[in-house]
Amino acid sequence: MKILITGSTGMLGSECREVFSRDHEVICPAKDDMDIISWDVVIEKLGEISPDVIINCAGFTDMKACETEDFTVRKINVEGPRNLAQASARFGCKMVHISCGHVFDGKKGMPQPYFEDDPPHPISAYGISKLESETAVRGNSPDYIIVRSNCLYGIKGRNLVKSILAEAVTRKKRPLRVPEEQFASPTWAYRLALQIKTLVEKEGRGTYHLTAGGYCSRLEFARYLLKALRLKTPVEPCGLRDLNYPFAVPANCLLENRLSKKHGLNVMVDWKKDLSSFLRKYGKQLLKEARAA
Numbered sequence: 586m587k588i589l590i591t592g593s594t595g596m597l598g599s600e601c602r603e604v605f606s607r608d609h610e611v612i613c614p615a616k617d618d619m620d621i622i623s624w625d626v627v628i629e630k631l632g633e634i635s636p637d638v639i640i641n642c643a644g645f646t647d648m649k650a651c652e653t654e655d656f657t658v659r660k661i662n663v664e665g666p667r668n669l670a671q672a673s674a675r676f677g678c679k680m681v682h683i684s685c686g687h688v689f690d691g692k693k694g695m696p697q698p699y700f701e702d703d704p705p706h707p708i709s710a711y712g713i714s715k716l717e718s719e720t721a722v723r724g725n726s727p728d729y730i731i732v733r734s735n736c737l738y739g740i741k742g743r744n745l746v747k748s749i750l751a752e753a754v755t756r757k758k759r760p761l762r763v764p765e766e767q768f769a770s771p772t773w774a775y776r777l778a779l780q781i782k783t784l785v786e787k788e789g790r791g792t793y794h795l796t797a798g799g800y801c802s803r804l805e806f807a808r809y810l811l812k813a814l815r816l817k818t819p820v821e822p823c824g825l826r827d828l829n830y831p832f833a834v835p836a837n838c839l840l841e842n843r844l845s846k847k848h849g850l851n852v853m854v855d856w857k858k859d860l861s862s863f864l865r866k867y868g869k870q871l872l873k874e875a876r877a878a
């Protein structure tokens with residue numbers, strides 16, 4: 586298949602690029618070559634490339650900036666996906682769009698996960714934009730896959746693994762304060778790229794929840810990560826409110842991969858297993874980068 590990937594310089598996009606190139610022709614225009622917010626550019630590029638599948642990994646992902654930069658957020662997270670969805674309809678190709686568990690408010694009692702057909706109710710500007718992106722894709726592309734995931738980490742881009750390590754190496758013996766009441770299934774972007782490839786190859790359709798197996802609190806995650814890398818920085822629990830985020834974060838971010846499991850297409854594995862594999866591969870590099878920053 587001919588696969589067009591937008592956002593291929595980002596955390597998930599770079600993994601999709603690597604994983605799809607193993608078996609497919611992959612085209613990855615840079616943002617300057619294909620800015621998804623321009624309808625004219627999108628149409629011109631689609632006409633030129635004529636892909637079988639568009640995978641949209643482009644997005645405005647800075648949750649703090651989302652609260653204040655409404656115009657830009659809407660352009661990139663809503664109008665961009667709408668342009669791609671309309672273009673996918675015009676050129677008869679499939680569209681894969683990446684959304685997020687932040688379309689839910691996280692108020693379900695733990696450990697109940699959210700299912701694909703639960704009513705969404707976002708509580709942040711980022712979550713609202715992702716929900717609107719889903720509506721734009723569903724309403725315009727006749728053949729789409731919407732992927733909802735959460736708490737991605739990888740070797741590229743900003744993510745929870747890197748921010749915990751950056752703080753841990755600067756604090757040394759001063760304790761790192763991490764919330765104990767926020768729960769998720771931290772997901773390796775590489776594994777998610779493999780899962781997206783499986784869905785595309787098996788002609789999946791519709792909205793899928795796709796996160797790693799199992800779950801943990803952010804506190805448990807930080808402790809597991811530091812122990813695995815033999816960092817001695819102490820970790821102390823705190824409340825989500827103590828972090829003074831200028832945006833609301835859902836407390837329960839658990840997503841059940843119900844549809845992919847139902848169709849025998851789930852390739853996600855337990856979060857601890859994937860985090861261990863990730864650290865075996867990149868642990869030294871991550872520590873070096875954290876110390877150099």
Ligand SMILES: NC(=O)c1ccc[n+]([C@@H]2O[C@H](COP(=O)([O-])OP(=O)(O)OC[C@H]3O[C@@H](n4cnc5c(N)ncnc54)[C@H](OP(=O)(O)O)[C@@H]3O)[C@@H](O)[C@H]2O)c1
Nearest residue numbers: 592594595596597620621643644646683685734736737742
């Ligand atoms: N990170 C998570 O935990 C998480 C969880 C669930 C879902 N998601 C979703 O997954 C997707 C990918 O996330 P990520 O963390 O991999 O993002 P990321 O690392 O922030 O990468 C975003 C990518 O989008 C590109 N981009 C931004 N504006 C663009 C535009 N106007 N036209 C074309 N490309 C543009 C960026 O290019 P430049 O580098 O050139 O700016 C970059 O390649 C996003 O839709 C995000 O909402 C992320």
